[in-house]
Amino acid sequence: MEWKGRDVVSIRDFSKEDIEFVLKVAERLEEELNEKGSLDYARGKILATLFFEPSTRTRLSFESAMHRLGGSVIGFSSASSTSVKKGESLADTIRTVEQYSDVIVIRHPMEGAARLAAEVAEVPVINAGDGSNQHPTQTLLDLYTIKRAFGRIDGLKIGLLGDLKYGRTVHSLAEALAFYDVELYLISPELLRMPKHIVEELKVRGVRVYETTDLEGAIPELDVLYVTRIQRERFPDEEEYLKVKGSYQVNCKLLKNAKETLKVMHPLPRVDEIHPEVDKSEHALYFRQVFSGVPVRMALLGLTLGVL
Amino acid sequence: MPELKVEVIPEGTVIDHIPAGKWLKVIEILGLTKPNGGTLLIASNVPSKKLGRKDIVKVEGRYLSEEEVNKIALIAPNATVNIVKDYKIAEKFKVSIPDEIVGILRCPNPNCVSNHEYVRPKFHVVSKEPLKLRCHYCERTIEGEEILKNL
Numbered sequence: 001m002e003w004k005g006r007d008v009v010s011i012r013d014f015s016k017e018d019i020e021f022v023l024k025v026a027e028r029l030e031e032e033l034n035e036k037g038s039l040d041y042a043r044g045k046i047l048a049t050l051f052f053e054p055s056t057r058t059r060l061s062f063e064s065a066m067h068r069l070g071g072s073v074i075g076f077s078s079a080s081s082t083s084v085k086k087g088e089s090l091a092d093t094i095r096t097v098e099q100y101s102d103v104i105v106i107r108h109p110m111e112g113a114a115r116l117a118a119e120v121a122e123v124p125v126i127n128a129g130d131g132s133n134q135h136p137t138q139t140l141l142d143l144y145t146i147k148r149a150f151g152r153i154d155g156l157k158i159g160l161l162g163d164l165k166y167g168r169t170v171h172s173l174a175e176a177l178a179f180y181d182v183e184l185y186l187i188s189p190e191l192l193r194m195p196k197h198i199v200e201e202l203k204v205r206g207v208r209v210y211e212t213t214d215l216e217g218a219i220p221e222l223d224v225l226y227v228t229r230i231q232r233e234r235f236p237d238e239e240e241y242l243k244v245k246g247s248y249q250v251n252c253k254l255l256k257n258a259k260e261t262l263k264v265m266h267p268l269p270r271v272d273e274i275h276p277e278v279d280k281s282e283h284a285l286y287f288r289q290v291f292s293g294v295p296v297r298m299a300l301l302g303l304t305l306g307v308l
Numbered sequence: 309m310p311e312l313k314v315e316v317i318p319e320g321t322v323i324d325h326i327p328a329g330k331w332l333k334v335i336e337i338l339g340l341t342k343p344n345g346g347t348l349l350i351a352s353n354v355p356s357k358k359l360g361r362k363d364i365v366k367v368e369g370r371y372l373s374e375e376e377v378n379k380i381a382l383i384a385p386n387a388t389v390n391i392v393k394d395y396k397i398a399e400k401f402k403v404s405i406p407d408e409i410v411g412i413l414r415c416p417n418p419n420c421v422s423n424h425e426y427v428r429p430k431f432h433v434v435s436k437e438p439l440k441l442r443c444h445y446c447e448r449t450i451e452g453e454e455i456l457k458n459l
Contacts, residue, residue, distance in 0.1 A: 012447070089425055089426065090421065090424075090425055091426065108421075109419075110419055110420065110421040110446075111419050111420050111421065111445065111446030111447070111448070112420050112421035112422060112443065112444075112445025112447070113421045115421070115444065115445050116422075116425060116427060130421075130446075131419050131446070132419075133446055133447055133448075134447065197449065
């Protein structure tokens, strides 16, 4: 697969070989970065970050990744300061921005925006989240974090906890994990179960899947617990939400029954689904996960720019 | 022979086995509603062994290609097409669902970019039986009634 000029829009466009390759390049770049402090693969190249929606981690880690590669960054972090406010179409915005840059990163509130941008632009486009659809670089950095922590992904028992119905992160992650020999525990309230078609697809692809509402019961089995936020607005009434919220908080008491080596992950931002007391424990992997965003995005930027 | 209820055409295309009541949608999709197209002969609600009732559309003076006619596969999956030359059937084929469906179906997801930007909606066929489509842009899948509602 030719990487130069390739768009990164959806994890569906990735084969297992593609994923493994990105993870390997990210690891190499992380090591090089540790040795040298900064790199200059992308010197003279410009990244445009188009954030039509707010973000902390994704935007800053893309920008950090480009700087670490020796390139520079232009862009905006809210649509309100651009011509979009005057009614400019997305296609025109992309055609304009590509005149100024060598690679585009886009986050947009509409599903499919990154696909459209990739079709319009000559330069590579990387999707940093399109509405509730895809966020492929998050999935890749999640896999990278697991691989760095365990040295492998095969053979692990991974629990996905929280809003499995609407959460785009867990959908893409589950689909990517299906390339590996893993057991998946899908832990959620009844109301927020993983959509049937995804569960079916996982099973067809050979993943052993267990669906449960019982976090406490599942915890001793797990190697990884991937926690996501349960959103209040998904519940028809407040009382139901409060009940669920309480029963899915990850705290030190719950983790007493976990394997010593269990790692807790979270795409962040968190609200109160992981108690801050967990932060200092050996289980907490979520800040390391944040760090993974940089080498993985360096790999993707470098590969699509064709400079590695 | 229900076909004989409608005049036989010397040259053109006969689309048979359209589900009853769908002829208008068929000619819309095929772009045959414009007044400068050829003569159209329509038979609607014709008794049929296969379908109970069916519609037939005859397009005079125009040979529709397989690719063109496959566009109607979503609403008339059992349609058969006869190409008529000099009053005789010169070619016969069945409609089949193409791998991609472009410009016919609107994406039902209101937040899909294809409903907001100047772009032709496009779907990939995930499965033909039962029919299941995935939007090229927002990647949502649709099936059954939802497909028909958005034609």
